[in-house]
Amino acid sequence: MVGTFRPRRMTSVALLGALALGLAACGGDYPNSTFNPNSDFNAAIDALWDKLLIWGTLVFIAVEAALVYTIFKFRRRPGxxxxxxxxxxxxxxxxWTAIPAVILIFIAIPTVRTIFKTQAKAAPEALQVEVIGHQWWWEFRYPQYGITTANELYLPSGRTVNFQLKTVDVLHSFWIPQMGGKRDLISNRTNYLWFTPNKELPSSAWNGFCAEFCGPSHANMRFKVFTVTDDEFGxxxxxxxxxxxxxxxALAPSAATPVGAPRVAPVPSGTGSTPRLQLASATMPADTTAPGAPVPVWVFPKEKLEKDFAFTIPKTPLTNQIxxxxALLGKGDAERGRQLYGKSSCIGCHAIAGTPFNMAAIGPNLTHVGSRHTIAGGLYPNDTKHLSYWIKSAPHMKPGSIMPSLGKGVTDPKTKMVVNVGGLTDAEVADIVAYLQALK
Incomplete structure (x- = not known):
């Protein structure tokens, strides 16, 4: 049976399709868009995308035009x-064999050229960064500077950065959408990725993600990237x-200081400034400092982050399971917390440079944790409340976290056991939080 052509129905379908396309194009800013050439890598990929899109559009128009022409030209007619x-x-x-071959040549040449460009070795003077993926957080090492940090990556604008990508467990994938480039972290293999953040970029903040499913907290494996000037990076x-x-x-010690009381030792300044005092004890060695005056703390300004890059500030809600x-928030005693930390299981997983007994590498390095903007693999802001909840029961805050519940009376979601012996009271958690926040 020969069908009948219904213009009204075709018009309705066309309008519905146009409406769907219009709605798909609506929206505000896309802070994690890959279509922003903020690095040479991203610019190369973006240019390749534009070329392929142009050729694909031309081929689509030509094929559809030929198809429509054929349908109407050779449609069945009575008689x-x-x-x-x-x-x-x-x-x-x-x-019809030669035409696709020619089209593929026009596609292949820029594609192969871009592959060779992005897969070439990084410049010898590039900043070297070792990226190590863990379930579910990121470790960043700067071997040229002797720096190890976690979940926050600082990059100088205009300087090529060569990433050495490794994993200590399952497959992960390192991805900074705004910078371009996405490369897998594969067991027993080191992959490489390099790019140069645009010199014209002001101090900026970006989101980073794991783009390869790696377990129950894959979506929670995030990190922050800060592109800064050379001076700021220095x-x-x-x-x-x-x-x-x-x-x-603390007050300077006196002759009447009782035996066994905390010893107070001045940290040498070397600049004539007022010496700062540092506590030491028999249970936990004193944190050490480099010779001379301590270098001032510099991190990406929180005010600038809140004003211009609010999309990088995590907004994960707190769990209601703990x-x-x-009332104890902000009321902890840092020195008491330091003593508690030294006696707890924390030292078996974390490292704090300057404390020789505390050099484990299972969890994130905590040397300057107080100056970071986020905790828990970029999942929560680094403030008193979130840090308190995290220490009390990390598995409730982040499913699958290997950090155990530490809060007294908490039922650990993995072991299903109630934490009693060795568990921390809320007051003790407040003390440890005060200590960690003091590590700027």
Missing amino acids: GGMPKQVHGNTALEIT QWAAHQKQPAIFPAV SYDD
């Missing part, structure tokens, strides 16, 4: 005869190279 057969037409078959690096400096405030006495 029409048999159409002319073209089977065995050598010239026609060569033509300040940040100089500060990060320092061992932990614990700025405990509770914490909010």
Whole structure:
């Protein structure tokens, strides 16, 4: 049976399609868009995308035009005869084979050129960064500077950065959408990725992600990227190279100091400034400092982050599966926290430079954790409340976290056991939080 052409129905379908396309194009800013050439890598990929899109659009228009022409030209008509057969037409078959081949050549040349450009070795003077993927957080090492940090990546604008990508467990994938480039971290293999953040970029903040499913907290494996000026990077690096400096405030010791009481030792300044005091004890060695005056703390300004890059500030809601006495927030004692930290299981997983007994590498390096903007693999802001909840029960805050529940009376979601012996009270958690926040 010959169908009938219904213009009204076709018009309705066309309008519906146009409406769907219009709605798909609506929206505000896309802060994690890859279509922003903020690096040479991203610019190369963006240029390749534009070329392929142009060629794809031209091919689509030509094919659809030929299809529509054929439908109308050779549609069945009442009383029409048999159409002319073209089977065995050598010239026609060569033509429709040659045309796609030519199109593929125009696509292949810029594609191969871009592959060779982005897969070439980085410049010898490039900044070297080792990226190590863990379930579910990121470790960043700067071997040229002797720096190890976690979940926050600082890059100098205009300087090529060569990433050495490794994993200590399952497959991960390192991706900074705004910078371009996405490269897998594969077990027993080191992959490489390099790019140069645009020199014209002001101090900026970006989101980073794991783009390869790696377990129950894959979506929670995030990190932050800060592109800064050369001077700012130098300040940040100089500060990060320092061992932990614990700025405990105490009175100078007197002759009447009882045996076994905390000893107070001045940290040498070397600049004539007022010496800062640092506590030491028999249970936990004192944090050490480099010779001379401590280098000032420099990190990406929080005010600038909140004003211009609010999209990088995590907004993950707190869990309602655990509770914490909010009256204790900000009331902890840093020195007490330092003593508790030294006696706890924390030292078996984390490292704090300057404390020789505390050099584990299972969890993130905590040397300057107090100056970071985020915790828990970029999942929560680094403030008193979130840090308190995290220490009390990390598995409730981040499914699959290997950090155990530490809060007394908490039922660990993995072991299903209630934490009693060795568990921390809310007041003890507040003390440890005060200590960690003091590690600027």
